[in-house]
Amino acid sequence: MNLTSIGADIQLAAKLLEKGSLVAIPTETVYGLAANGLNEMAVAKIFKAKNRPYFDPLILHVANLDMAQQVAEFSTLALKLAEQFWPGPLTLILPKKKIVPSLVTSGLDSVAVRIPANEIALSLIVACGFPLAAPSANPFGYLSPTTSEHVVNNLGKKIDYILEGGTTKIGIESTIVDLTQEPKILRLGGLEVTKLQSVLPQLTIAQEKENNPMAPGQLEQHYSPNTKLILFSDSVELENRITQQDALVTYLKMDLENLTNFYCYLTDNVENDAQAAANLFKTLHYLDALPCKTIYFQLAPEEGLGLAINDRLRRAAAKFHKP
Ligand code: TXA
Numbered sequence: 091m092n093l094t095s096i097g098a099d100i101q102l103a104a105k106l107l108e109k110g111s112l113v114a115i116p117t118e119t120v121y122g123l124a125a126n127g128l129n130e131m132a133v134a135k136i137f138k139a140k141n142r143p144y145f146d147p148l149i150l151h152v153a154n155l156d157m158a159q160q161v162a163e164f165s166t167l168a169l170k171l172a173e174q175f176w177p178g179p180l181t182l183i184l185p186k187k188k189i190v191p192s193l194v195t196s197g198l199d200s201v202a203v204r205i206p207a208n209e210i211a212l213s214l215i216v217a218c219g220f221p222l223a224a225p226s227a228n229p230f231g232y233l234s235p236t237t238s239e240h241v242v243n244n245l246g247k248k249i250d251y252i253l254e255g256g257t258t259k260i261g262i263e264s265t266i267v268d269l270t271q272e273p274k275i276l277r278l279g280g281l282e283v284t285k286l287q288s289v290l291p292q293l294t295i296a297q298e299k300e301n302n303p304m305a306p307g308q309l310e311q312h313y314s315p316n317t318k319l320i321l322f323s324d325s326v327e328l329e330n331r332i333t334q335q336d337a338l339v340t341y342l343k344m345d346l347e348n349l350t351n352f353y354c355y356l357t358d359n360v361e362n363d364a365q366a367a368a369n370l371f372k373t374l375h376y377l378d379a380l381p382c383k384t385i386y387f388q389l390a391p392e393e394g395l396g397l398a399i400n401d402r403l404r405r406a407a408a409k410f411h412k413p
């Protein structure tokens with residue numbers, strides 16, 4: 091058996107990355123599949139392990155602003171956002187510097203960069219001394235991983251080491267803001283739109299067609315479970331539809347006796363969208379491993395992190411919707 095080892099050894103992880111190996115790392119959003127972001131051969135292994143198309147560029151994770159400025163050009167606005175929201179779930183798209191291999195950016199002149207708010211990730215990047223290219227540590231198109239167990243189950247044998255960091259705090263990927271043109275949100279994520287707009291009022295959300303294929307994380311079909319996923323808004327819609335073999339996920343806990351054997355809810359408080367976001371992929375992973383026929387999943391209220399939750403849910407369900 092070829093089992094990937096999991097551990098908390100930052101020095102070992104740094105050594106492996108130094109020699110061009112792949113290491114899965116915790117961040118505050120989801121687990122990442124990391125390689126030395128300045129080593130093209132190492133970066134190529136990420137695409138192979140994930141079965142990710144080469145046209146889908148990667149995010150460089152750095153430990154501080156100095157390191158960020160070695161890979162990207164920062165405008166005054168970029169510095170302002172970085173100062174306000176880093177470390178944290180914000181990825182900035184900025185003009186790239188020559189040092190970044192074109193494989194990382196899929197040949198684009200821009201590069202995605204962020205400082206993760208996770209002590210283990212930060213210590214690792216400092217120990218490495220180079221930026222880490224890291225997409226989410228899932229096979230391309232599948233659910234994002236929020237625990238090391240998700241990583242082992244889905245990519246295990248393809249990774250040299252998994253750095254244990256418990257369950258990720260935010261549970262949903264970073265928000266991506268493109269600053270190479272008029273500021274636009276390319277991907278909704280762990281940093282709420284309203285927080286960004288309080289610093290940058292003119293910030294808009296890119297329309298689907300505008301950013302495709304610029305940010306392929308925005309592909310209509312993405313983040314999908316294997317089990318059929320059907321979304322709904324109001325539980326009344328479910329009557330006569332759901333059976334004991336189906337799973338049901340509601341946003342808030344409901345009293346739905348005998349409705350299904352597989353019942354989950356995202357939060358116990360409608361205001362607690364952070365808890366709902368943290369439980370999103372975890373719940374989908376959990377149910378995808380159970381023998382249920384269909385997962386009926388309730389959409390979140392369309393505000394705060396609910397916007398990002400619904401974005402992920404709609405992409406996750408896209409392949410099951412009949413045209
Ligand atoms: O929270 C996160 O962002 C996680 C953790 C591991 O940091 N990472 C993550 O990476 O979600 P990934 O590869 O799954 O998603 C990165 C997204 C992709 O949709 C990619 O297309 C977009 O970032 N992206 C990267 N570079 C870009 C660029 N230069 N221009 C536009 N989009 C870019």
Ligand code: MG
Nearest residue numbers: 225226234307
């Ligand atoms: Mg991803």
